[in-house]
Amino acid sequence: MPPQTKALPIDGASVTTFDRFGDHRGYFNELYNEEKYDGLSAPGERWKQVSFSSSQKHALRGLHCSPHGKFITCVRGSFYDVIADFRDGSPTFGRWCGVFVPGGCGHGFFTFEDDTCALYLQEGCFNPAKEADTHPFDPLVNVQWPVPEGVVPVMSAKDEAAPFLSVRRPKLCGYAPRGRVLVIGGTGQVGGALIEAFGARNxxxxxxxxxxxxxxxxxxxxxxxxxxxxxxxxxxxxPEVVCICAGFTWVDGCEREPQKANAMNNRGPAVLAAAAAAVGAKVVWYSTDYVFSGGSSLPGSGGSKANGVAAADAGGPYGEEDPPSPLNVYGSSKLAGEAAVLAADPSALVLRTNVVYGPEHVGKNFVYQLARKLGSGEAMNVPVDQIGTPTYNRDLADATKRLVEAGASGLFNVGGPEPLGRVAFAEKVITALGGRRPLDAGLIKPVETVNAGQAACRPLASGLKLDKLRAAIPDWAPRSVAEAIDDWLANPHGKSLGE
Structure with missing residues (x-):
């Protein structure tokens, strides 16, 4: 089979598994094959030095930084391998991961067995004058070495005396290390806001x-x-925190692909929560107000509510203690996910939110659609009977960060301060944009949800109460639509509202 290569969270770094051929005599293992995979070495480069090391159990080597790229293979025993990005200007500067090591990155490993051996292919020859080693326990890099309790790593005098990164990079003296945050779905509107809030470096x-x-x-x-x-x-x-933002959020798509909805909104998050809990990481998962009916129930139950369905509850806004009653596959899969995540990690934080908007890379939320269609002179159908509490993604990210720092767990609502119908929301966006992005409100075409031709039923009178959240983080204040749009335009991120 072809070599299996996986990119690592360091720009240009990767881990590759090559072919092994075995029979009754033993096996033959490829350590490198240029014809099958020529992307390990830098363009125009060839391996110029081959080295071999043998280490005793609990030896710690590193962090050794060479200007040349390396390809390291463990040929006997086992070790925990680490790359740390020390390259100025790199998009992953300051990160470490645990293996092609790009030039300018630090490398080290901690061994688990005696006589652990490593083979190194290097693009250039060793030159002490060009090496820039960094202490393996540097607080800025903050590598989580898997050193057993009570064990003192076996280190060389040279590695023990290696300087900290702040000595080699004085400009980092004001950079305080933080716990690493893993953002599942970092390209989405919630994930992007979380990376802003926690800091891209973290x-x-x-x-x-x-x-x-x-x-x-x-x-x-x-x-x-x-x-x-x-x-x-x-x-x-x-990581110290795992934020699970990814999911299958296309409501009508969930009706068509219920298995995918269950995998991405239920089983997948539960698997991640269990993996995160196993390393002691705080889990944050995002749910929805679609776990409620919004004053409606499934079609065919004989009622006369809007949407052609009967009342299941009095409608929102909802508190955390209100009994869920989802109308569609999306809401049901998210409700199942809430239970599954909390079962996998009872200390997890589950945040229900609704009508999220704000800057994002893809540019597909309601505000982007509104600006794009009306900006091009195209009419836009907007539900006249769906009410929610629109949530600015940066407020959601800020609430997440504050709740994590407060050690909160369990279920919380996070929403905006204003219960608004979709038409009123659209009108407030248009007013807030004003002359900066003129849009014609006359192009909004109000439609009843029952006539929208959607595959999935929608909750109508929805929204979220914030009493529990405000009690937990009293100084948090969600922004109005006008305030959010002002902040968005003053601090653009991702796709422009004009695109």
Whole structure:
């Protein structure tokens, strides 16, 4: 089979598994094959030095930084391998991960067995004058070495005397290290806001379909079927917080693909929560107000509410203690996910939110659609009977950060301060944009949800109460639509509202 290569959360770094051929005599293992995989070496380069090391149990080597790229293979025993990005200007500067090591990155490992041996292929020859080693326990890099309790790592005098990164990079003296945050779905509107809130230097984001600089690929649906993928990701990143933003949020699509909805909104998050809990990471997962009926129930139950359905409850806004009654597959899968995540990690934080908007890379939320259609002179159908509490994504991210710092767990609502119908929401956006992005409100075409031709039923009178959240973080204040739009335009991120 072809070599298996996986990108690591360091720009340009990767781990590759090559072919092994075995029979009754033993095996033959390829350590490198240029014809099968020529992307390990830098363009125009060839391996110029081959080295070999042997280490005793609990030896710690590193962090050794060479200007040349390296390809390291463990040929006997086992070790925990680490790369740390020390390259100025790199999108992943300051990160470490645990293996092609790009030039300018630090490398080290901690051994688990005696006579552990490593083979190094290097693009250039060793030159002490060009090496820039850094102490393996540097507080800025903050590598989580898997040193057993009571064990003193066996280190060389040279590594013990290696300077801290702040000596080599004085400009970092004001950079206080923080716990690493793994953001599942870092390219989405919630994930992007979380990376802003926690700080890009402290975050490792994942993407599913669209590659993004400095992020790693992770498929939540695939992890639902192969839990080892989640375990590998968490053990590679070793985060203190795992925020699970990714999911299958296309409501009508969930009706058509219920298995995918269950994988991405239920089983996948539960698998990740278990993997995160195993390394002591705080889990945050995002749910929805669609776990409620919004004053409606499933069609055919004989009622006369809007949407052609009967009343299931009095409608929102809802508190955390209100009994859920989802109308559609999306809401049901999210409700099942809430229970599954909390079962996997009872200390997890589950945040229900609704009508999220704000800057994002993809540019597909309601405000983007409104600006795009009306800006091009196209009419836009907007439900006249759906009410929610629109939530600015930066407020959601700020609430997440504050709740994590407060040590909160369990279920919380996070929403906006204003109960608004979709038409009123659209009108407030248009007013807030004003002359900065003129839009014609006359192009809004109010429609009743029952006539919208949607595959899934929608909750109508919805929204979320924030009493519990305000009690937990009293100084948090969600912004109105006008305030949010002002902040968005003053601090643009991702796709422009004009695109």
């Amino acid at each position: 975050c490792v984001g994942t993407y599913a379909a669209t590659p993004a600089e400095g992020m790693i690929h992770f498929d939540l649906a695939q992890a639902a079927m192969q839990p080892q993928l989640a375990i590998d990701l968490v053990q590679t990143v070793y």
